Amino acid sequence: MVLVVVFGVALLVAVLLSGLAARTVLSTSLLFLAGGALVSDGFLGLIHITPDSEIVSVTADLALFAVLFTDGMHVSLPKLRSNWRNPARALGLGMPLAFVFMGLVTHYLVGLDWTTSLLVGAVLAPTDPVFASAIVGRAEVPVKLRQLLNVESGINDGLALPVVLVLIAAAGPTAGGADAEPGKIAAELLLGLALGVVLPLLVNGLVRFRLLGAEPKLQPLLPLATGVILYATCHLTHANPYLAAFSAGAVLAHVSPEAKKSFEPLGEALAELAKFAALLVFGALLTPQLFGDLSFGGYVAVLLAILLIRPASLLLSLLGTRISRQEKLVAAWFGPKGFASVVYGLLVLQSGIPQAREAFTLIAVCIAFSIVAHSSTDVPIARAFDVDDLAGIPDGGADADAPASAPSQAPSAISATGGS
Numbered sequence: 001m002v003l004v005v006v007f008g009v010a011l012l013v014a015v016l017l018s019g020l021a022a023r024t025v026l027s028t029s030l031l032f033l034a035g036g037a038l039v040s041d042g043f044l045g046l047i048h049i050t051p052d053s054e055i056v057s058v059t060a061d062l063a064l065f066a067v068l069f070t071d072g073m074h075v076s077l078p079k080l081r082s083n084w085r086n087p088a089r090a091l092g093l094g095m096p097l098a099f100v101f102m103g104l105v106t107h108y109l110v111g112l113d114w115t116t117s118l119l120v121g122a123v124l125a126p127t128d129p130v131f132a133s134a135i136v137g138r139a140e141v142p143v144k145l146r147q148l149l150n151v152e153s154g155i156n157d158g159l160a161l162p163v164v165l166v167l168i169a170a171a172g173p174t175a176g177g178a179d180a181e182p183g184k185i186a187a188e189l190l191l192g193l194a195l196g197v198v199l200p201l202l203v204n205g206l207v208r209f210r211l212l213g214a215e216p217k218l219q220p221l222l223p224l225a226t227g228v229i230l231y232a233t234c235h236l237t238h239a240n241p242y243l244a245a246f247s248a249g250a251v252l253a254h255v256s257p258e259a260k261k262s263f264e265p266l267g268e269a270l271a272e273l274a275k276f277a278a279l280l281v282f283g284a285l286l287t288p289q290l291f292g293d294l295s296f297g298g299y300v301a302v303l304l305a306i307l308l309i310r311p312a313s314l315l316l317s318l319l320g321t322r323i324s325r326q327e328k329l330v331a332a333w334f335g336p337k338g339f340a341s342v343v344y345g346l347l348v349l350q351s352g353i354p355q356a357r358e359a360f361t362l363i364a365v366c367i368a369f370s371i372v373a374h375s376s377t378d379v380p381i382a383r384a385f386d387v388d389d390l391a392g393i394p395d396g397g398a399d400a401d402a403p404a405s406a407p408s409q410a411p412s413a414i415s416a417t418g419g420s
Contacts, residue, residue, distance in 0.1 A: 002039065002046045007280055010035040014276065029375040032276045033368070036283020042290075049284040051360065056281055057346050062231075063271075063278035064128075064157065064339040065245045069227050070267040071154050072249020073260045080151065083144065086321055087151035090331075094317030095156050098335075099125040099163070101309045102301075109297035109304075110362060116355045119167040123345050123363050124305055126156040128338025140385045145327045149334060157340040158189060158243035164344045171353040192240030196247030199230050204255045216262075223252055223263040224270070242340070278339055279371075286368055293361050302366045306373055310335035330381055336374035337367045 014028040039046040049056060080087075102121035106112055112120065127149075162185040203226050206212055230248050234241035253260040294302075311332035318328050345363035349356050 003280070006035055006039050006047070007277060010280060011273075011276060027372075027375040028276075029279055029371055032279035033283040033286070033371060036280040037286045038283075040284035040287060042287030047284055049281060051285055051346060051349050051364075056285065057343065059274070059278040059281045060339045060342040060346070061241070063274040064343060065231055065241050066227070066267075066271040066274040067339075068154055068157070068242055068245035069230075069249045070264075070271045071150055072246040072251075073223075073253040073264070073267070074150060075147075075154070075250045075253070077250060077254045080147070083147055086144070086148045086318065086323060087155075089317045089321065090148060090152040090314060091156055091159065092317075094152075094314040095125050095159065097313035097316060098309055099160075101313060102305055105301045105304050105309065106362065109301045110295065110358070111297070112355050112358060113171075115167060115171045116353065116359050119164065119171055119348060120359050120362055122160055122163040122167055123341050123348060123359075124337055124366055125163075126160040126340045127153045127310075127335040128340055140382050141330075142327060142385060144323060145331060148323075148331055154246040155243070158192065158240050158246075160340070160344065161240060161242070162186075162189065164347060168348060168351045168353060171351075171355070173353070188238055189240045189243060191237060192234060192242070192244035193247055195230060195233060195237075195239050196244035197251050199233070200226055200248050200252040201255060204252070204259075207256070207259075219259065219262040220266040223259050224266065226252065275339075278342070282342055282367070285364060290361060290364060294365050298362050298365065301362065302369050305337075305366050306370055326384070330384075333377075334374060334381065337370040341367050 010032050014031055017031070018028060038044055041048055099118070099121040102124050103114075103118040104121075106120045107114055107117035110117070110120075162182075165185055166182070203222065207222070226248065227245070230244055231241060233239070234244050311329075314332040314335065315328060318331070321328075323331070341363060345360050345367070348363070349360040353359075
């Protein structure tokens with residue numbers, strides 16, 4: 001119950017400061033992260049949460065699913081078909097480069113064996129949609145850049161998971177007998193994609209029956225019910241929930257724009273609540289002992305991951321594209337590590353492989369540094385763009401796929417409008 005009180009207080013403060021956060025580098029994400037650290041065993045000792053506590057994996061999993069579901073609704077499938085090359089470059093070249101570079105850095109600076117080093121690289125390769133939304137949710141950021149970051153962060157979590165599972169199995173004896181059969185991994189990904197496509201289509205078909213249909217005040221609950229069913233079904237069938245969430249959001253928005261419009265305010269609020277709860281719980285893991293356990297080489301690796309590896313990897317992948325230099329630099333910088341890496345890092349820790357603890361420590365510290373760096377720079381980065389200079393974007397509905405025209409203007413929203 002102490003955790004609930006802390007969450008309520010942090011939420012109240014976040015709401016009261018959200019207007020200021022929308023105009024400055026103040027970050028509501030850092031507030032929850034710091035709140036969790038303050039009440040944990042490392043400081044006040046009011047709550048006792050360890051990496052193997054179920055609440056850690058559950059909150060991170062829920063937050064990632066909720067944000068991917070709502071972010072999927074912001075993807076315009078027609079526009080994606082005509083502008084798929086940049087996201088494909090980021091996923092097909094930038095992500096593997098980041099994975100390999102991080103593996104090399106981890107091996108030579110931290111001293112982990114090659115398999116575990118590559119495992120760390122795989123865990124930290126995906127960018128996080130929770131914090132990427134701090135940029136893609138702002139109207140002043142060019143549409144092409146928002147589409148690139150939104151699609152990249154929405155899909156790369158599902159792409160990283162098979163690599164993580166295979167490397168866990170290859171790293172040595174595991175406590176849970178990690179099953180990394182390629183056929184099973186592929187089946188889980190395909191099943192997740194299938195569920196994410198079929199379920200929204202089925203729900204949309206039911207709505208169109210003459211005797212069925214939701215009254216206006218209950219319409220926002222229709223996508224919510226779809227998401228709840230999808231989440232539970234994925235976990236019951238072991239389908240990939242993250243790929244399912246993103247694809248379901250995209251399909252639902254495509255076949256039922258009215259459902260997207262009615263659900264958007266509720267969906268953004270629920271995603272923010274899940275995100276803040278997960279940040280609070282993750283913050284409770286950030287004890288002085290955790291930071292003390294990381295070697296000097298580990299801290300150098302963390303800084304390289306954030307300041308060099310992600311930027312260099314994405315810039316290389318975007319060579320020769322028509323994206324402006326400014327947009328390339330923003331996309332290169334804004335590669336936050338977050339809940340996807342938390343979930344996969346917990347898989348590493350709970351696997352019981354020989355160097356699991358050392359790998360998780362490096363992963364957790366990197367995520368914490370990334371949250372601080374990226375959630376406090378979204379406002380200055382967004383303001384670097386001049387809306388008047390955006391050529392080819394007429395006033396009004398040209399931004400139909402923009403994640404949140406409302407949040408970018410509503411000072412009361414705590415979502416990624418300000419320092420997220």
